Every structure is written in structure tokens, then in C-alpha cells.
Amino acid sequence: MEKKNYNIKIDQPQPSASDIQKHMDFDGLLGKMGAVPDPTPTGKIVSGNFWQYSIGALLVGAAAVALLFFNPHWLENQQADPMTVHNYVNPPIKDIQAQFASFKVDANKGGTFEYGNGSKVIVPPAVFVDKDGKEITGEVELNYREFHDFVDFFLSGIPMHYDSAGTRYQLESSGMMEIQANQNGTPLNIKPQSTIDIELMSNVAAGKELDYNIYFLDEKQENWSYVCKDKIEKQPTVSPLEKTKTEIKQINIAINKLEARETAIVNQLEAEIPAPPKPRRPEEAKESDYIFNFEVDKSEFPEIAAYDKVLWKVGTNNPTFQKRWYKVDWDDVELKKISKLDYQMTLLSENEVVELSVSPVLKGEDLRKAQAEFAEKDKVYQAEFLARQQAIAKKKQERTRAIAERKKELKAKKQQVQAKIKDLQAKGNDREAVEVMMQQNIKNQFAVSRFGTWNCDIPLPSYEHILVSNFVDENQQSYKGNAVFHVDKNTNTIMTFYISGKDKLWYDIRSENLLWLVTKEGKLAVFDPKGFKGLEDKKEHTFVMKTMDQVVKSEADIRRILKFN
């Protein structure tokens, strides 16, 4: 029996989770593999409605970045379709995305840039660096957009949950924004130890405690990272009527800008595709016109060489024409072409020189001959003209497609806002006053140290009611694998899960709830909020989704469909 001399440690302290986290370096590992870290959100199996698990008490506080540690219980409870892989950030309708506002920034000077709703991006001088940390000079393009409500969250595909040490929280937002910068298309970073200040204008339900945190969307870790507390400043409340009127003005400005861009594109196209020469209809010499008859050296004027006798009509732009000039015995006449069919005639005598603008006119056989020629040329011209118009229209459609779509969206939005104005005006001041009381305008102030998506949030406690849910269409056909979106009227967040059968839906029975999904055809299938009435005592329910007739093509379409009463 041989003694092995093992080094036996009894009851020795174990490293903490945060001690261990410090050693994690997946990108370094990939580097050793020679692989390039995935620049896009990493693929991930997302379970069924696992946001509901263990939301529990509000523990987030000043927690640092939380990682998804292995938790067998967590895995055990997943309800995902195991064959489906979903991206972490997964916009459900790729073609409908919030537009970035683009600002040109002098990297040396920085500046303050205002977003449409009054939000500000305050860029200090010399804050941009390239991927190697080298400071950037010259012009930088700064792109910025905001997400404020559940439709914005839905379209962004950004998850609104936060995992902390294996526990999941739903985040209620008081405003979310994305900021990016590039120089000539090359993405830039913010210089280490530097920040860009953000003043994000938003509103929350009146009476809400203004205790929000700032989180950064860490797409690599597939989680929100807690950054700091949100500094919130209350803002004066603007009446809904004033607000909507301002909105109309902003929409009109945006439409005008788009139309100006459209006109510029058409002008450019007209320059690119030259117009065919338009033939001039031959003019008949009439008795009532002032006409001069003289011989012309046709070799100098080949355009009239085909005609036997060309006469010259004094143009109406010679108001001082004197009839007596007919009776003057002119010594000489000079003819000079000044445009395609306009000429300058100079009559010369010993005592007088007269300059008149004239045009050729014909009569008799010459006229008939010219008319026949004109008919032929005009036919060719009309065909060429039409072809050009069609070419311009086609190219215009190609180059202005995005503009047209945006214009259509803005016009639809304008109609909505106009209807809202009418509604507000019709319902009078009482309703307006109530609406003003229902919301509080705020300014979220924070500094960003990285480009990406930032969110002003509060982690939510769990809902009490659970409903084991199945989803079918009007023909009782079950949905499988579709993402289901769930919002309630009292909470500015969105909950998402993927249907795998008997999914648990956690919801607030005291609130109005709205459920929807996107069909494979790109249509919205919605469960009416009223349908939740009577489900309070149920443990399981099959939601019959109502599929909308049309494929959604714009944000306005979505807002028209997804609304609470």
C-alpha cells in the first residue's frame, strides 16, 4: 500500500462568482482559435416564455454585469422549440425599422445635436477613436435613434429582459436610444475615459416613481449591463393638443424635405437623360403678319434649303415695328441665326439701320412639304419623348423608393395626428386636462462610454397570474415557433417568447393585455385585449388569434392595428 501524498484541503474557501467572472475572456479564446468574434448578435436558443421565471424581488440595485451561469433548473424549465435558433436581437419585421437621425460632427470641435423630440446628444471635442484607439479628426457621421413605446420595442427586436445571476427581470423603459458613429463608413469607438452626454426626452405615466437605472445592451454577452442610476429631470408638461400640433409641423417639415430630395433626384435624372430635339411646326405666312421677302443664300442656312421660297415674319417681340419700313427702299439686308428657328434681320439703307427678330414662314407647296416633314419628325419625337419619360419614371421609382415609402408613412402618420387633433378639439379641455395629468415629461440624463443601445429602465416584479397558453389561428391551426409579443397597458415594456406548446403566460389581470404574433406571411395576428376578460380563473387557455387581412408595410400600419382601446 503506497501513500500518494495528496495535498488535501479541508473546508477551504471557494472563489466567489465575481472572482471567477474576472477570468472569463471568450474573445481571447476565439483569438487563440483564429476565429473572428461574431460582430452580429450571437445566435441563441431562446426558450418559451422564460422571462417569467424567478423575477422575484427587485434585487438589481447596483449590480454589475450579470452573466448567464449554468442553472439546471433554468434549463429544465425551458419550453423552447429545441430545433429553433433565434438571434438575441431579432427584429420581427426586418423592413420596418426606426430611422436614424444623422448628424455631421467635426471630430475636433464636437457639438450639441438635437433630435426631433428635443433630445440632445452632446459630443465633446476629440472623443472619437478608430478600432486601434487612434484619435479621429475631420468629419464624423453620428447616427442616433430612439425607442419609446411597445411598438418601437417590438420593431427593434431588442429583448427587454435582464438576466442577473440566473434570475430574470423584465425591464420597464423610460426611454431607449441607439447611437453609432462612423467615418466614411468605418465604425468608430469612443475614446477610453471619455463620454458623450445624452439628454433623452421622454415621458412616463404620471405618478410613477422616477427611479430608473441606465443599462447598456451587451450584444456579446446577450444581456443588459447595469451602468448607473438614471438622473431624471421633470420637464414642463405640454398639452396633447399643442404636442400634436408641433408633431404636425415636424411631419410637414419632414415631408417637404423628402419632396425636395425627390425634386433634386428628378432634376438630376433629366440632366442624365437628355430630351430629344422637338421639331418646330412650320408656320404659314398669313396676310395679317408683317412679312419680308428677300433672297437668302441657302448655303448659309441649310435648314431652309429644301424650300423654294421662305418668307420672314416679323416677330411680335418687335413692338416698335413701323409700317413705313415696308415702303423704305433698303440697300441691303443681313440675316443672322440667333436660335433654332429665330433669326435677326438687319435692314440697311443709307439713312437707317433697323434690327428685327424674324422667323421663317411658308406658303403654298413649300408649306405642304414642310408640314409633311414635320409630321414625320413629330412622330419620331413623340416616341422618343415618351421613351424618355418612361426611362425617367423608372429610374425615379428606383432612386426614390425609400423616400416614397417614408413619405407614405409620414402622410399616414399625419392623418393619424390630424384625427387626434380633431378628437382632442372635439372632446374639449376636460379630456385634454386628464390626458396631461396622465403623463409626465422627463429628461433622462446620462453619459455613454460606448456606441450601441442604452436604456433607461426599472426592473419589474413578476406578475401573479399564470396562464398555460396555446395559440391557434381562426382555422384552429396551431402556431409553432412564432414569436409571441405581450404588452400590458400599464407597463412600458414588451415580453417576448417563442411558441413551443403549453407556454406559460404571466400577466397582470388588473391591466389591459395585448398579445400578437407575426405570421410567416408577414401579417399580424392579434388577440383582442377584451378577450382577457373572463380568463381570471382559468389555468389554461387557447388563444385564437385574429389574422389581419393585409401584410404590414409600415410602422403606421402596425400602430393602427396594435392599440389599446
Place this chain on the structure above:
Amino acid sequence: MLSISQSTIKATAGMNVSKKISSEAIEAEWKEIQAAKLNPAKFRPIYNRYYEKIFRFVFRRTSDEFLSADITSQVFLKALQKLEKYQFKGVPFSSWLFRIASNEVTQYYRDHQKQRVISLETTQVGEMAEEIEDMPKGIQLESMIAALEYLSESDLTLVELRFFERRSFKEIAEITGVTESNAKVKTYRALAKLRKIMIKQAG
């Protein structure tokens, strides 16, 4: 002096090895692995999920934080390098990672000729004592710990996995590369050897 008390034994009565993971979750993980086979960057969620588990596994065998970090890094590097060959056998991917980790630790001690670290808690020794049939009366914890010194590396590994880390025989089988029934038989043989050593030392 420590003794194996009744209360220690009671505390171990409900000993149940790791929680069962659903087949759906295992399959879901298999999809992640398939994605990672095509693009190593997709390995990140698996790395995030298992890093701490593997680190702790290594730490128990090294008692050195930085060494554990190095070995854990090596484990994941090897896992990524060998991922193409990984075959789904209906068991958690973690078992495969632990097997690599076990091999890496063994390799480390082989290369550096250092004393192998065994981490244990006194309660775990009590649990182990409860499993030993016909445990001689009056045996102290110190004697059991001292007896561990005479177990072979392979026997010690089985005891560690079963009693100090509370793993199922299925997991032990996966990590050590034997069948489940073989893992069970070998573990109890190791316990029998331990008993024999203790009796010999007492005598």
C-alpha cells in the same frame, strides 16, 4: 478531534446528485453546439453557461485561482478545437466538458509533478462514511481523510466525483469514460478499499 456523528449522517440522508435536465433542454443545447460547429463565435452562450462550473471543478483540484483560470481556458480551447468531433449522445454537454477538464488536470500534475490537491468539506466525508458498508466503529474523520492518501488516482477521482461533488453515476460515467454500471461498481470498490485501508490503519 472530529468524529462521524449521527447528525452528520442525517444531514446526508437526502443526498441526491445533480438535478435532472430535461431532454428538451439537452436538445436545445445540441442546436447551440451545431451552430458553434459552423461558427465558433456561437459558442459564447455555452461558454458563459459552463465557465463557472468548470472553473470550480478545476479549482477543487488545484486550489489556485490563477492556475484554475489557465486550465479552464485550456479546457474551453480544447472543447472548441474538438467540437467538430463532438457527438450528441443524449447527455448534457457539460459532461464532455468535465471530462476534458479532468484530463487537463491530470495532465497538469503529470507535467509538473506536483502534489495533487483534493478539496473536501467535513460534511462530505460524513456522507461518504454513510455509504461505506460495515463501517468500523470509532473511526474518526481524520482517519478517513488519512486513508484517502492511499487511494490510487483513478479511485480518488471516483470518490471525489461521487461524494465531494455529488454527481450522479451517469455523469461520473460520462466524465470518466466508462459505463454507468461500471462507474457504480468501481466507486463502491474504491469505498471498499478505503474501508480496508482504515481497518488496516486502525489495527
